[in-house]
Amino acid sequence: MSKGISIGELAERAGVSPATVSIVLNNRPLAIRVAEPTRERIRKLAAELNYRPNHLARSMQRQSTRTISFICGELANPFYAELVDNLVALADERGYRLLTQPTHWNLDREFEMLESVMTREVDGIVIFSGIFSQQPERARRICPPSQPLVVLNDPEAKDFTSVRFDLLSGMRELFTHLESEGFRNVALADDRHFPHKSAAYLKMCEEFDMEPRIFDFRFGDIDSIRNCAAQIASELPEVLIAASDQVGSMLIYFLAGAGVRMPEDYAAVTIDGTRLAEYFNPALTSIRQDTRLMAGGALEELLRKLENSDTEIRHLVLPTSVRINESTLFRGRRKELNRKKDDRMPLDTKPLSK
Amino acid sequence: MSKGISIGELAERAGVSPATVSIVLNNRPLAIRVAEPTRERIRKLAAELNYRPNHLARSMQRQSTRTISFICGELANPFYAELVDNLVALADERGYRLLTQPTHWNLDREFEMLESVMTREVDGIVIFSGIFSQQPERARRICPPSQPLVVLNDPEAKDFTSVRFDLLSGMRELFTHLESEGFRNVALADDRHFPHKSAAYLKMCEEFDMEPRIFDFRFGDIDSIRNCAAQIASELPEVLIAASDQVGSMLIYFLAGAGVRMPEDYAAVTIDGTRLAEYFNPALTSIRQDTRLMAGGALEELLRKLENSDTEIRHLVLPTSVRINESTLFRGRRKELNRKKDDRMPLDTKPLSK
DNA sequence: TTGAAAGCGCTAACAG
DNA sequence: CTGTTAGCGCTTTCAA
Numbered sequence: 001m002s003k004g005i006s007i008g009e010l011a012e013r014a015g016v017s018p019a020t021v022s023i024v025l026n027n028r029p030l031a032i033r034v035a036e037p038t039r040e041r042i043r044k045l046a047a048e049l050n051y052r053p054n055h056l057a058r059s060m061q062r063q064s065t066r067t068i069s070f071i072c073g074e075l076a077n078p079f080y081a082e083l084v085d086n087l088v089a090l091a092d093e094r095g096y097r098l099l100t101q102p103t104h105w106n107l108d109r110e111f112e113m114l115e116s117v118m119t120r121e122v123d124g125i126v127i128f129s130g131i132f133s134q135q136p137e138r139a140r141r142i143c144p145p146s147q148p149l150v151v152l153n154d155p156e157a158k159d160f161t162s163v164r165f166d167l168l169s170g171m172r173e174l175f176t177h178l179e180s181e182g183f184r185n186v187a188l189a190d191d192r193h194f195p196h197k198s199a200a201y202l203k204m205c206e207e208f209d210m211e212p213r214i215f216d217f218r219f220g221d222i223d224s225i226r227n228c229a230a231q232i233a234s235e236l237p238e239v240l241i242a243a244s245d246q247v248g249s250m251l252i253y254f255l256a257g258a259g260v261r262m263p264e265d266y267a268a269v270t271i272d273g274t275r276l277a278e279y280f281n282p283a284l285t286s287i288r289q290d291t292r293l294m295a296g297g298a299l300e301e302l303l304r305k306l307e308n309s310d311t312e313i314r315h316l317v318l319p320t321s322v323r324i325n326e327s328t329l330f331r332g333r334r335k336e337l338n339r340k341k342d343d344r345m346p347l348d349t350k351p352l353s354k
Numbered sequence: 355m356s357k358g359i360s361i362g363e364l365a366e367r368a369g370v371s372p373a374t375v376s377i378v379l380n381n382r383p384l385a386i387r388v389a390e391p392t393r394e395r396i397r398k399l400a401a402e403l404n405y406r407p408n409h410l411a412r413s414m415q416r417q418s419t420r421t422i423s424f425i426c427g428e429l430a431n432p433f434y435a436e437l438v439d440n441l442v443a444l445a446d447e448r449g450y451r452l453l454t455q456p457t458h459w460n461l462d463r464e465f466e467m468l469e470s471v472m473t474r475e476v477d478g479i480v481i482f483s484g485i486f487s488q489q490p491e492r493a494r495r496i497c498p499p500s501q502p503l504v505v506l507n508d509p510e511a512k513d514f515t516s517v518r519f520d521l522l523s524g525m526r527e528l529f530t531h532l533e534s535e536g537f538r539n540v541a542l543a544d545d546r547h548f549p550h551k552s553a554a555y556l557k558m559c560e561e562f563d564m565e566p567r568i569f570d571f572r573f574g575d576i577d578s579i580r581n582c583a584a585q586i587a588s589e590l591p592e593v594l595i596a597a598s599d600q601v602g603s604m605l606i607y608f609l610a611g612a613g614v615r616m617p618e619d620y621a622a623v624t625i626d627g628t629r630l631a632e633y634f635n636p637a638l639t640s641i642r643q644d645t646r647l648m649a650g651g652a653l654e655e656l657l658r659k660l661e662n663s664d665t666e667i668r669h670l671v672l673p674t675s676v677r678i679n680e681s682t683l684f685r686g687r688r689k690e691l692n693r694k695k696d697d698r699m700p701l702d703t704k705p706l707s708k
Numbered sequence: 709t710t711g712a713a714a715g716c717g718c719t720a721a722c723a724g
Numbered sequence: 725c726t727g728t729t730a731g732c733g734c735t736t737t738c739a740a
Binding site: 022030056060 | 732733734735736737
């Protein structure tokens with residue numbers, strides 16, 4: 001009992017063969033040809049004995065686990081956490097489970113996780129990583145482009161279907177807003193882990209004829225973020241754009257430690273726009289990268305490969321937009337902002353079906 | 355190639371039997387008895403053909419998937435996200451993978467996920483849920499106590515090994531701090547989803563001879579949180595303790611909308627003490643529930659069952675403690691707080707091995 | 709209306 | 725030193 005009962009034992013007790021049990025419990029077309037009393041007896045016995053089909057055996061037979069792997073950096077970053085919640089919800093609707101694999105950006109671990117599709121452990125992979133542009137040959141060797149794989153935010157991975165955000169649109173919208181608020185001195189704090197943030201920023205500086213200033217920090221290194229904050233404090237731009245909600249909140253924290261306060265002394269903007277930004281104090285203006293959109297796009301593409309064995313390689317580009325909040329409004333205008341209820345980010349992602 | 359190569363095909367090309375290949379590639383003791391040139395030939399061919407053992411077949415044979423399931427509400431709540439990061443890292447050290455299953459607190463879904471251990475999909479389960487105290491009979495039917503299962507934060511689940519936090523210690527420490535700062539009017543905002551938070555609060559109110567006041571909201575219902583904030587604004591306690599970092603940040607947001615500001619108008623404390631609280635503006639005093647401690651305890655207990663088939667039921671109780679931050683310090687003292695670098699929460703959880 | 713047999717890919721025990 | 729065989733639990737095809 002502790003180890004569960006097999007279909008063979010169940011069949012024996014029901015006085016039929018394993019095949020019959022399988023057909024009945026799975027409601028296969030042939031089930032109609034099994035006598036009603038037999039069906040009833042099997043079902044009743046299965047419930048009584050708490051029979052559960054062995055998922056491994058079943059997956060092996062059908063050559064599919066109906067599981068998708070999601071490989072990303074870490075969940076403590078709310079952007080990834082939100083993305084996972086959405087992927088799980090959407091995958092569930094399509095009958096798939098999600099195996100989430102945080103790697104802490106350890107390259108070896110990212111490659112190791114990539115293997116899971118080759119070992120048939122999962123049917124497909126969604127991966128948020130730069131390994132395809134950083135080490136293309138190793139990636140291709142471990143996992144040929146024919147594999148069902150969708151790469152997020154790495155447009156250099158030309159061999160694989162990818163989904164990414166177009167930061168230019170959001171950045172342009174942001175600059176328009178900032179300019180209308182009278183800001184001209186706009187800086188960016190970026191680790192250049194993904195190059196398109198800096199690129200979009202520089203482009204907009206040019207377009208709006210502003211002087212660019214990028215403060216660098218090393219990704220995942222808290223001391224470098226602290227140093228970055230010190231540098232920012234000494235130059236103090238009017239507006240600081242942070243590469244992510246998470247880094248933004250840290251910079252604001254360290255700047256406060258240096259006696260520089262937000263929004264009194266400078267305005268802050270973050271990229272991502274998760275709840276962290278929305279419910280910050282004061283709420284942060286952000287370039288929103290909609291995780292539901294990204295989850296939907298990634299899953300759609302992956303399932304197209306999986307279920308229609310469609311091998312076409314596509315590159316989806318998702319729009320970004322600005323959410324204006326208190327952090328970039330001048331004091332007088334802050335009180336005016338009376339956001340309507342429906343504009344608020346919902347507390348939950350859409351409830352799961354069932 | 356696209357579908358991968360099997361051990362049989364590999365064996366055929368190497369001119370040996372599947373068994374020999376298996377023994378060599380897994381470095382089984384018998385491998386020493388296989389001639390060196392044969393071993394070399396097999397290894398070389400395996401690399402060339404990019405052979406990967408089928409994980410399903412292997413798991414089926416060894417009757418173990420070396421995968422653990424973690425069932426929780428949602429990852430967008432940073433407490434759970436942090437917990438997952440820690441569980442993944444620790445499980446990895448022990449050679450296990452983690453299958454994370456957010457349920458959005460949907461009861462049916464929680465039960466459904468519980469089945470995964472019965473289907474042998476995973477070797478064991480760590481679950482953060484109240485179903486064992488809420489619907490004990492259904493839970494027991496679906497998953498008998500003999501199953502390898504660890505329940506988090508549900509001490510009513512007497513039949514199962516559990517791991518929970520002792521909020522009393524942290525709450526007492528908090529009240530001591532608050533009293534020393536001169537606060538006497540301390541309220542709690544709680545959804546009573548887990549009853550021990552209110553219980554600890556009430557106990558301390560009694561011990562410190564303060565008047566208790568609990569503001570209720572409905573879990574996962576943003577409008578009720580908004581209403582709760584309105585109620586808080588009208589009564590405005592000196593100190594507000596929020597049931598979680600996440601709800602705390604939301605209440606602070608809504609209170610700001612009502613013109614009540616933190617820390618000027620009231621002091622805020624949250625329970626959890628994740629990065630969200632640490633890097634809030636201003637940093638929030640919190641009762642820290644250390645997720646690494648919880649992850650370690652849960653995994654330890656689960657692996658004890660799994661690897662030593664030790665069936666003893668234990669109830670682990672973890673201490674909580676207070677992190678004092680700017681949010682509960684009076685203005686004059688705020689500047690004094692010059693936290694030492696090593697006290698800061700690390701940016702990353704411990705890096706993964708490998 | 710049901711059962712028998714083969715096979716999914718791998719490993720362990722036993723034979724040669 | 726290496727091969728054969730059986731079996732993990734399930735599904736499917738074919739035969740009765």
